[in-house]
Amino acid sequence: MADSKEWLYPTKWLSKASTGERVACELRMRIISGIIKRGAVLSENKLAADFEVSRSPIREALKTLASENMIRLERMGAVVIGLTEKEIEEIYDVRLLIETFVFERLVKTDTQEVVRELSKILEMMKIAIKYNDADEFSYQDVLFHETIIRSIDHSYIMMIWNNAKPVMEALILLSMRMRFKEKYDDFTRIINNHELYIEAISTKDRNIMIQSLHQNFDDVQGKVEDLWMSQQMLSKGEVREND
Amino acid sequence: MADSKEWLYPTKWLSKASTGERVACELRMRIISGIIKRGAVLSENKLAADFEVSRSPIREALKTLASENMIRLERMGAVVIGLTEKEIEEIYDVRLLIETFVFERLVKTDTQEVVRELSKILEMMKIAIKYNDADEFSYQDVLFHETIIRSIDHSYIMMIWNNAKPVMEALILLSMRMRFKEKYDDFTRIINNHELYIEAISTKDRNIMIQSLHQNFDDVQGKVEDLWMSQQMLSKGEVREND
DNA sequence: TTATAATTACTTGTATACAAGTATACTTGG
DNA sequence: CCAAGTATACTTGTATACAAGTAATTATAA
Secondary structure, three states, rough: OOOOOOOOOHHHHOOOOOOHHHHHHHHHHHHOOOOOOOOEEEOHHHHHHHHOOOOHHHHHHHHHHOOOOEEEEOOOOOOOOOOOOHHHHHHHHHHHHHHHHHHHOOOOOOOOOHHHHHHHHHHHHHHHHHHOOOHHHHEEEEEEHHHHHHHOHHHHHHHHHHHHHHHHHHHHHHHHHHHHHHHOHHHHHHHHHHHHHHHHHHOOHHHHHHHHHHHHHHHHHHHHHHHHHHHHHHHHOOOOOOO | OOOOOOOOHHHHHHHHOOHHHHHHHHHHHHHHHOOOOOOOOOOHHHHHHOOOOHHHHHHHHHHHHHHHEEEEEEEOEEOOOOOHHHHHHHHHHHHHHHHHHHHHHHHHOHHHHHHHHHHHHHHHHHHHOOOOOOOHHHHHHHHHOOOOOOOOOOOHHHHHHHHHHHHHHHHHHHHHHHHHHHHHHHHHHHHHHHHHHHHHHHOOOOOHHHHHHHHHHHHHHHHHHHHHHHHHHHHHHHOOOOO
16 A cells, blocks of 8 residues: 555544545545546546555445545446535535534533533644644544534434545645645634634524524635635646546 | 345345345345344354355445444444434434425425426325335335435435435335235325425425424334334344344 | 463455456458 | 447456454463
């Protein structure tokens, strides 16, 4: 699995991962970043050769990516779907759907412990900013939302999250790396928004929650732009996956 | 793949399916029906021997079932999670979540064509009742809801549906088979409810939609009972998967 | 009798081999 | 030059082999 190309996905996060998971994470990043273009056809054999692994883990990865709507498994080859602006909005539809549902559950229970956890994560995020660690910041950001979702103990909401998570993670990673370089002061706003989020959960105030979700939505627009910029930047070192 | 045990899943639906899909469908049915008990540990080798296939399709099936929350892949063996009453309710939470979202989209567009499609499916359902075909009825029932969801062209809502669908399908299959035998007059109510559903979409009337969803929710309670009955019935010919 | 060490049996993850099927390209006949 | 059929080079799906690691059991020593 010694790959000549650079890894977009933080290898640090893959310490316990199987080869199949590694490949899935890396391919996902390449697809979302635009290195692998929408419409490209991926072949199991070709990928196996590229990653210098056998077809088994490749098959596993392709199946994962198909369930995430990143590719479409066809009779001959896997066609890359990737993310258009429409699809990115759709992902955030889902996040909004989930988090609204979760909030309605949360207002009926004791949120003290979750608030404590979230506060901890928020502090970690601040440290990550301080040390210019985009990947760590992304990790904590994803963890923040996962913590909220996990707190209501709803296996099928969790199932939805588990399916959407990898794509969101990749999206956030790319977006944050960009911002750390070019839009550093965005982070003040992001932190403020997360504080608002915690406050909404703590006080169980729907108005604050809506305000927070709205701000987050505004953030999405920014993310879309970022992604586009990110794609522009990355496509310099572009690699054609198929000829 | 010549299996000595009877197949719970309609083999007719598996004509184009790979061995892995077949195994996944059958295992899902066995888990949901309670033949394979919550907490049981499934081994790849054992399953491969039981189904008389190699480990490759078994692995594929287990991965699928894990993503559906039917099993939990652990270091040694796959632990069966199955469905408790809580989880069945959670599945319907998700369906409600999705269908509410879809309805809000539908009221903003032209629903004429969907309504036409749904009417056709409804007629098919009536025929299925007439000929006592529980499996066909279930198929059309699932198709009915899928048609509604598909109509808004939202890839990530579709993704959620695709993940929840197999479990719902199995659930509906078991429930309907039971009802065809013991609660035949339920179907008048179900058909009425589906007509109400179509009306809500046709007139874009939120009140009718809510009424319809509520009736459907009442139906869920019935399904839960059915499932329990079904489990009682099936556990006569029970098979221990692990000792 | 109990605790510890070693062996055994079973687990998963990956590689590889093979069969069946499909699209493309080439050849052959008109 | 064009059409049709055959051959070839791909594709996926399944089986099998092998390596690395884990748990449980047995044997040995205190």
